[in-house]
Amino acid sequence: MLGAPKQAKFGASMDARQLKVEAARAALAHVSDGMRLGIGTGSTADEFVRLLAEKVANGLTIIGVPTSERTAILCGELGVQLSTLEETPELDLTIDGADEIDPALTLIKGGGGALLREKIVAAASARMIVIADRSKMVETLGRFPLPIEVNPFGLRATEIAVAAAAGSLGLSGPVTLRMTGSQPFITDGGHFILDASFGRIPDTRALSNALHAIPGVVEHGLFIGLASAAIIAGDGVQTVHAA
Numbered sequence: 556m557l558g559a560p561k562q563a564k565f566g567a568s569m570d571a572r573q574l575k576v577e578a579a580r581a582a583l584a585h586v587s588d589g590m591r592l593g594i595g596t597g598s599t600a601d602e603f604v605r606l607l608a609e610k611v612a613n614g615l616t617i618i619g620v621p622t623s624e625r626t627a628i629l630c631g632e633l634g635v636q637l638s639t640l641e642e643t644p645e646l647d648l649t650i651d652g653a654d655e656i657d658p659a660l661t662l663i664k665g666g667g668g669a670l671l672r673e674k675i676v677a678a679a680s681a682r683m684i685v686i687a688d689r690s691k692m693v694e695t696l697g698r699f700p701l702p703i704e705v706n707p708f709g710l711r712a713t714e715i716a717v718a719a720a721a722g723s724l725g726l727s728g729p730v731t732l733r734m735t736g737s738q739p740f741i742t743d744g745g746h747f748i749l750d751a752s753f754g755r756i757p758d759t760r761a762l763s764n765a766l767h768a769i770p771g772v773v774e775h776g777l778f779i780g781l782a783s784a785a786i787i788a789g790d791g792v793q794t795v796h797a798a
C-alpha cells in the first residue's frame with residue numbers, strides 16, 4: 556500500500572539532470588543537524604552530495620557514511636566529512652538512488668556496482684529515502700538487468716547456479732559478466748557483478764531467496780522492505796511512502 560503522495564509542481568519541463576537535482580533537493584529537507592546519514596552512490600546521489608556539501612559549508616553538521624569509494628571521494632572533494640560504518644554502525648537515514656522502483660518500493664540497485672555496501676548501509680539505517688527521476692518507476696521490476704555481486708572464485712559454477720535458480724522460478728535470460736574495457740568490473744569489495752536480464756520479476760522475494768542460497772552469490776540488487784519513501788521528480792516532485 557502506498558501513502559498519500561505529496562506533490563509540488565514544476566513550472567516548466569526539466570532535463571534529466573535537473574530532475575535528479577530536484578529529487579535530491581527535496582530529500583535534503585529530511586536531513587537535520589547531528590544526523591547520522593548514509594550517503595548513496597550514482598549520478599542522482601552525486602547531486603545530493605553537492606547540495607549537502609553546500610549545507611555543510613553553511614554550518615550543517617552530519618555524520619556521513621558513504622556507500623562506495625566513489626561517493627567517499629566526491630564527499631572528500633566537496634568537504635563533507637565522513638565516518639565509517641565501523642565507527643557509526645547505526646544510522647538515522649540513508650539517501651540513495653535506484654535503477655528501478657516498484658509501487659511497493661521494492662528496488663533494483665547496483666547499476667553503479669555499489670549494491671553490497673548500499674544494502675549494508677541501508678539495512679543499518681532507521682530509514683532509507685530513494686531519490687530518482689520518474690523514468691525509474693515501473694509496475695513490475697525487471698526491465699533493468701538485475702545486478703548480482705559474486706565471488707570471483709568459481710565464477711562459471713555460480714553463473715550456472717544463478718541460471719538454474721532463475722529457471723526454477725520460470726525466469727530466464729542472458730546473465731553477463733560486467734566488464735570495464737577488457738577486464739571484469741571489480742566492486743569495492745573485490746567481487747564481480749553479473750547482470751541478469753530475466754525480464755519481469757513477479758516474485759522478488761522468491762528470487763531473492765533463491766539467489767541467497769547460492770554460495771558464490773555475495774548479494775543481489777533486489778532491495779526488499781528497505782526503502783521507507785521514494786522522492787520522484789517528474790512533472791513535479793512526488794513523495795511515495797511505503798506501507
Ligand code: 5RP
Pocket residue numbers: 595596597598599600651652653654663664665666667668669670673
Ligand atoms: C549504484 C546504484 C545507483 O543508485 C543506481 O544505479 C542509480 O544510479 P543513477 O542515479 O546514476 O541513475 O544502485 O550501485
